Amino acid sequence: MGEPMVLGIDLGGTHMRVAVVDSNGEILRLGKIHSNIHLGARQACLRLISECRMLMDEARSLGGSVFGIGMGVAGKIDRHRGEVVFSPNLPAMNGYLLGIELEKSLGLPVVMENDANAFGIGENWVGSGRGIANWVGVTLGTGVGGCLVFGGELWRGDDLGFVGEIGHMIVDPQGPSCACGLQGCLEAHSSAGSLMRAVEKAATDGLLSRGPLHDRWVKGALTAEGVYLSAKEGDLGARRLFHRMGWALGIALAGLFTVLGIRHAVIGGGVSAAWDEFIGPLRSSLAEHSSFLASEEMMVLRGALGDNAALLGAAKLAWKSLCEKEATSEIL
Amino acid sequence: MGEPMVLGIDLGGTHMRVAVVDSNGEILRLGKIHSNIHLGARQACLRLISECRMLMDEARSLGGSVFGIGMGVAGKIDRHRGEVVFSPNLPAMNGYLLGIELEKSLGLPVVMENDANAFGIGENWVGSGRGIANWVGVTLGTGVGGCLVFGGELWRGDDLGFVGEIGHMIVDPQGPSCACGLQGCLEAHSSAGSLMRAVEKAATDGLLSRGPLHDRWVKGALTAEGVYLSAKEGDLGARRLFHRMGWALGIALAGLFTVLGIRHAVIGGGVSAAWDEFIGPLRSSLAEHSSFLASEEMMVLRGALGDNAALLGAAKLAWKSLCEKEATSEIL
Numbered sequence: 001m002g003e004p005m006v007l008g009i010d011l012g013g014t015h016m017r018v019a020v021v022d023s024n025g026e027i028l029r030l031g032k033i034h035s036n037i038h039l040g041a042r043q044a045c046l047r048l049i050s051e052c053r054m055l056m057d058e059a060r061s062l063g064g065s066v067f068g069i070g071m072g073v074a075g076k077i078d079r080h081r082g083e084v085v086f087s088p089n090l091p092a093m094n095g096y097l098l099g100i101e102l103e104k105s106l107g108l109p110v111v112m113e114n115d116a117n118a119f120g121i122g123e124n125w126v127g128s129g130r131g132i133a134n135w136v137g138v139t140l141g142t143g144v145g146g147c148l149v150f151g152g153e154l155w156r157g158d159d160l161g162f163v164g165e166i167g168h169m170i171v172d173p174q175g176p177s178c179a180c181g182l183q184g185c186l187e188a189h190s191s192a193g194s195l196m197r198a199v200e201k202a203a204t205d206g207l208l209s210r211g212p213l214h215d216r217w218v219k220g221a222l223t224a225e226g227v228y229l230s231a232k233e234g235d236l237g238a239r240r241l242f243h244r245m246g247w248a249l250g251i252a253l254a255g256l257f258t259v260l261g262i263r264h265a266v267i268g269g270g271v272s273a274a275w276d277e278f279i280g281p282l283r284s285s286l287a288e289h290s291s292f293l294a295s296e297e298m299m300v301l302r303g304a305l306g307d308n309a310a311l312l313g314a315a316k317l318a319w320k321s322l323c324e325k326e327a328t329s330e331i332l
Numbered sequence: 333m334g335e336p337m338v339l340g341i342d343l344g345g346t347h348m349r350v351a352v353v354d355s356n357g358e359i360l361r362l363g364k365i366h367s368n369i370h371l372g373a374r375q376a377c378l379r380l381i382s383e384c385r386m387l388m389d390e391a392r393s394l395g396g397s398v399f400g401i402g403m404g405v406a407g408k409i410d411r412h413r414g415e416v417v418f419s420p421n422l423p424a425m426n427g428y429l430l431g432i433e434l435e436k437s438l439g440l441p442v443v444m445e446n447d448a449n450a451f452g453i454g455e456n457w458v459g460s461g462r463g464i465a466n467w468v469g470v471t472l473g474t475g476v477g478g479c480l481v482f483g484g485e486l487w488r489g490d491d492l493g494f495v496g497e498i499g500h501m502i503v504d505p506q507g508p509s510c511a512c513g514l515q516g517c518l519e520a521h522s523s524a525g526s527l528m529r530a531v532e533k534a535a536t537d538g539l540l541s542r543g544p545l546h547d548r549w550v551k552g553a554l555t556a557e558g559v560y561l562s563a564k565e566g567d568l569g570a571r572r573l574f575h576r577m578g579w580a581l582g583i584a585l586a587g588l589f590t591v592l593g594i595r596h597a598v599i600g601g602g603v604s605a606a607w608d609e610f611i612g613p614l615r616s617s618l619a620e621h622s623s624f625l626a627s628e629e630m631m632v633l634r635g636a637l638g639d640n641a642a643l644l645g646a647a648k649l650a651w652k653s654l655c656e657k658e659a660t661s662e663i664l
Contacts, residue, residue: 113617134490136591146591150482157593158466160625168623169587171506180623252587255501259468259478259588278411291512293492 002065003051009316013089018051020059025126029058049105066096069110070318072118072310075162076147111317112143113319115310116145123266124149127304134262139269143167144187171251189248193223195241211235228274242277250285268303334397339443340647341403346423350383352391353647357458361390380410381437400441402650404450404642408493443649448477454645455598456481459636466594471601475499476519503583521580522557524603527573543567561604573607582617600635607634
């Protein structure tokens with residue numbers, strides 16, 4: 001049969017990424033294709049199946065054999081039904097039994113997980129969370145996601161279909177409106193979406209002063225990365241936005257550390273690439289909003305796995321599921 | 333030897349309460365004396381020892397025998413050293429090895445716990461938290477304390493010497509100053525202390541309009557209970573304060589439900605007597621600040637044990653400790 005391997009999948013709004021992962025969390029092969037979700041769930045699923053088949057061949061060429069699949073999906077997942085319940089970034093997938101389709105087509109067991117939880121499992125396995133019993137995970141992307149690791153295990157709460165949604169903690173009841181409809185959520189201060197909305201608003205209000213940010217705006221080529229580059233180029237408006245991002249993250253994390261009696265957080269996601277612009281304000285805010293811990297006692301770490309965190313977490317779940325089945329079959 | 337019993341102690345700034353408690357969480361006898369902490373730690377400790385002796389006699393008169401003592405103390409406790417590390421309400425006790433003194437004098441094992449944690453253990457054992465796997469506990473008193481119950485057990489986090497300190501979550505960064513030195517903590521909105529400070533400030537600023545609250549203020553006889561009675565008598569200023577209390581509690585609990593993926597809270601403490609004045613605003617605020625749960629899915633329960641919650645939780649800890657010792661001795 002060859003060395004056992006699994007596939008780890010990260011299914012995002014823009015890209016699907018599939019990797020062959022061994023039992024040590026080593027990525028042996030990695031493929032990345034456009035999600036093309038606008039073609040509908042069935043088409044996207046077929047593309048994913050074909051990518052998986054290719055990587056299963058690659059595993060064989062490495063002398064291995066794929067025994068299971070783990071998949072992280074941006075959105076609300078029904079893990080037991082293998083269903084994408086609701087995904088704002090993959091709307092065509094809503095209600096689609098993606099896990100079951102993959103199982104049928106590939107003849108392999110599939111486990112699914114929300115991508116922020118998968119991020120947590122990945123960083124816990126072979127990333128910045130390794131060896132830390134209790135920590136808060138934050139993913140900074142279009143939105144702000146999160147997860148909790150307690151006692152070295154992912155926390156699932158009451159299994160209500162959401163958990164770790166730090167992006168929708170209120171950090172300032174008088175703060176900006178959030179995409180979720182509430183006011184003052186962390187996500188309304190600290191996501192790529194909130195950066196873009198803030199620049200839009202400043203421009204519409206005629207408050208976007210001349211500078212790198214204004215230039216990018218005029219060219220109609222503004223992205224979250226562009227806001228970051230503008231900040232690096234010294235644009236004060238852009239720097240203020242990253243300051244606000246760090247300030248809001250500090251309030252949310254200080255509150256969670258205070259209530260949970262813990263002191264570690266791991267931050268990942270695409271926008272964490274702007275680390276040097278927000279980590280200073282974040283640490284100041286954490287100190288300013290904490291009654292019980294001194295600044296140096298609170299550890300805010302950058303995720304170590306970059307874009308591969310969710311994919312590795314999904315792979316870990318596949319390994320875990322295989323081991324549990326193995327244990328059960330030995331008993332039977 | 334007679335039926336095994338334990339003593340549960342609640343050591344507060346004003347009163348010490350000691351009870352004989354059986355293994356079902358039934359209070360068989362209860363004594364209450366003034367803490368008289370101004371006489372110093374040693375005197376207060378001697379009074380407590382004498383009260384314990386009296387209740388041990390009572391246990392014997394009931395055909396029982398006391399095997400251990402559990403004690404809830406307002407403040408930061410070193411459980412392993414039996415020390416009151418820091419107690420704002422019992423300043424003379426700071427650094428005092430109260431647990432060890434009690435053990436020596438009474439010849440019984442003593443376990444200590446922070447009073448908000450003891451509240452949680454009590455309500456979990458025989459109160460409103462019974463049978464609920466995951467919940468947030470809040471104690472409304474001079475300050476605001478709290479605890480977390482996860483998987484039916486008290487959560488201790490990283491064992492940093494504090495946990496569940498919901499009173500010092502920031503609910504409004506522009507909010508009022510807190511006794512802890514920060515700005516906008518839950519405690520600065522939702523404690524007896526914050527009620528009193530708000531009335532003081534209104535009076536000093538000449539903004540305390542005529543009415544029951546003003547009358548109580550003029551008489552110099554204002555207490556948190558007086559603010560509550562004024563609200564019941566229709567005083568708008570007093571009602572606004574309880575509205576603010578509920579609003580702030582709603583923000584804090586909504587944030588914790590969202591991140592923890594849970595939906596139950598239990599509220600106790602002396603100020604929870606004003607339940608009918610703050611629960612409506614609390615529930616509105618909870619709905620207004622929650623992205624993931626509808627109003628009817630969130631369960632905010634009133635503690636069932638009143639003043640006896642911490643004392644019963646302390647007794648439960650004593651039982652647990654005795655059972656663990658029993659189990660160990662059986663193995664040895």
